[in-house]
Amino acid sequence: MFMTHFLNHYTLKYTPLSPIHIGADESYEPGNYVIDDEAGALYSFDSRAALAGLSDSDRQQLLAIVNGKPDDTMLTKVQSFFHNHREKLLAFAKPPIPVSSGAIRHYLNSVGKTKNREKNGRVINKLEIERTFFNSANGVPMLPGSSIKGAIRTAMLDSINNGQSTRHKKHKDLQEELLGGSFQTDPMRLILIGDASWQGNENKPACQVQFAVNRKREPVEIDGKLLDSSAEKKGLYQLMECITHEHYQGFSGSLTLHITDSINKSAQKLPLKDLHWSIGQIAHACNKFYKTLLEQEISDMKKRNYLDKSWLTHVEQLFIDRLLKRLDDGEAFLLRVGKHSGGEALTLNGVRSIRINNQKKKPDTWENQPKTWWLAADDIGNRTNLLPFGWLLVEIDPKTPDSQLQNWLERGNQDVIDWLQRQSAKQNALKQQAELRQQQEEARKQAEQQRSEEIRLQQETEQQRLAALSPIDREVEEFLKPFQQQEHDTRLLQALESDRWQGEDAKSIAQKIKELMVDAGKWLPDFEGTNKQKMKLKQRSLKVLAYLQD
Template sequence: MINDNDNKVDHRHITLTPLSPIHIGCDEDYIPTNFVIKDNLLHYLDMAVLADVLDDKRRDELGKCYTLDTIQRFFKSNRQDFASLASHIVGVANEIAQTYEQMAGQSDNKNQFQIARTAYRPIDFSPYLPGSSLKGSIRTAWLDRINCRKPLQRLEKIDERYPPRKLEQKLLEFESFQEDPFRYLHIADAHPSDEHAPTHILYAISKKKKLSQLKEAELGVFLETIPGLLADAFISEIRIHRDDKSQLNWQTLCDACNAFYWPQLEAELVHTHLASMLDTEWQHTVSDLLVNEFGELRANCQGFLLRVGKHSGAESVTLNNIRHIKIQGKKGAPPSYRSETTEKRFASERKQAISGLLPFGWLWVESCQDEYQYLSIAARNKVRPYTDTLREKQMERLEQVEQARQQQQAIKMLSEQKRQQAAEAARIKEEAAQAKEAELASMTENMRQIAQLRDEIDKRLLTGRKIDKGNHFYNSRIKKLALHALENPDWSEEEKKALAAMLEDRAAQLMNIDSKDLRKQLKLAALRGQV
């Protein structure tokens, strides 16, 4: 604990341990155009990187994909190459990976494979817990503490039209933000305690609380979650500004949160019908923590339970004894209002599972003094088998991403080098063309004819094939120009000598005849003025 401003601010560093899968929405999805699934891993693709490496053939293929199923088929068929380009990798439940394998790209597939993302940092794709979500959960527990479990009839009639803000103002006794006691509480976003924290994609499935209640077929809802039993996965800080008018302090905050959330978690662990569906190893570990380490830490105000994120359940976001939860009726039937929900959502590796389920949203928050560190260490050791496995897998994924990043960087550098070389070659070619053009422009007409014939001969020399004296090019261009220069008085002595020098050099290389015979045929001596 750090005290600021003459003990008027209680400033604490806190660690946060997800006990069960947590999903805090960010209004973004993984969609078929930015991922592929391979080896039970979702490989997230940066479209900018993909655009750089796609060859012309694949660009054309993608440009012809106008429907969702054709887009899915394109990415799925190229996943072997695309997976290595991933900028982010997420573990996927085996059954979801199998569903992708069987259904992605099928024209009759209604599952679009949109996967809701949990809140993340854009800079490195690591998950985080928004401070606003943490504060909202604390606020619910605090409101319940103030209400002291007063039943519904002691308050104004509350229905779906009763503004929640009005109830908060009534309980907290304020009318404006300036009077809201929670303005004294500040919680920073919770970020991974090490370089990165893993996430995992699984199903969110519903189970009726009573065995007698009918249940429709499960919907295939995919969620990216922060795994449970991830010891000290996140760190944050909390500031409580002390005020004579407010009862809010670390101890009362711990008491309020534990009084509200602790019984809910205990009830889930022993629920008559649903407890038998829970993952037994998880159930045993959490029960043991509540009875022992967390129980002692709670008794000494060293930490508290919270429930955050999607599918936390209406009971965890409404107050005891004044819950008025809207239950949708069957099609055409009006809704009803009850004090508890009729079903709960669970995280599951399988869509139709009746075992191995995990509740959503449970979180342990801790600010432990030195004298109680032994309890914190003992709790960490109990979940270490889960934590170490998850983090080892995450490190492997990060290494894959880094290798892919280095590979892409090398490809990008090579591409840039080739671009620069091509640009330099184009520049040199352009300069040569301009120089040649300038050279030709400065020449006499006869000298231009010599230069043009020289260029034509040079092009033929590049083929490596020689010609004989019966060749059309020899007779119509080489021999013809030599005779024309001799017979035409417009040719000066210097121009004829220049033609003779060029022909003896270039034509001798091109012609498949003796050089002496060539000089005689082209009358090079006469061109030079030698009689």
């Protein structure tokens, strides 16, 4: 604790005791993630990273898909495209997140497919995975101060109400009555709680992708058949990114209490004096409310055999040993935060009234507890080895670690560290391969550009050369194009003898023929021997001379 004249500051260390999901209004969607089913890992990426990992032909294929009609077919093609090119995308993705085995099967059975849910049309398997609240700067999870403060507020209200059940007021009116007024006199104004930042082992994943499944609290049998909940009947589930309970003191934050003793009470309104809570009062109120709730929930879930046995054994042991004393002494306290925390964690004892959505068009009813739990599961059909959502241990200015709790939560450290190292090594290797492909592709593009530039310069030079030629020279070049170079003198002489050129043009052609014959060693006008071939060349040479002498 750090004290000033007006403030008391406390460092809080947060340890998730079960999976936690605090909504971020964002989801992983098949267009920005892929699942490596062999590794059991989700890799997310942004559109720029996706394009960086694809070749030119891949990008053209993707462009052709997204330029199509924006319907279910297009979306399934996009899903299939990213899944089929997943290894190219892993290199440019963010660090991996473990995915439960059931979620992997669900993904493989659903990606790129549609399913019939309504008689009047198809429904696409969109495969969104709800993200937990995270730091936008680095993508790691956070516990928002508002969620922590909201959970504390519920416990403090319940402490003030003390189980009274005579009030039948609206929630807002009840709060104002319990807290002695509205905003200005609300005692929670004296409590400042910062966002809790991630402090877990960077060599371990902070989150995992799991299902949220709905299970009945009480067995219901008709004609000897155990009935499932309506959610189970409809196959309803949620895929969620959850903070795992494998990081001791995985989050760190602060709590600040305003000291009002030196404040001029006449200058401003303040909460009632007995509502200026100390950190000890806050801890005891939270433990009274949430510890009782946890004990009752564990007891009820044990009856249905829902809970993971290893988790149950360790949690029960914790509340027998040192942790129980720390809770009783106000050194630490329990909270329940996030989605699927259950209606009891959001309402007060004595005035609890939870809306029950009845089936078969029956009117909704109001009860003191829900009829079902939403539980964390590795697979949609799991009825055992489940975990409750949202349980959080908060330690106040801890000086030494709780070794028993730390040993339980981090006993599998090496397994997940090895897993992450393997995925990181694979990702790095794929990135090196991708970078090599990019370098090769860039070198190819540069070579093509250089060749294109050379061709352009050659064409430009040729155009300049042709422009400098006389009309007769251009005509000769066009005439000789179809023929081999060794035939040029012969072909020109044949054309000359056929009267294609006359006058000075004929002399120019004859001069060209002479030059070609000289270069080829065929110019023999003075030959005196008997060699038949050379005699023919002499005759050809004399014909050319005749044109030159006219």
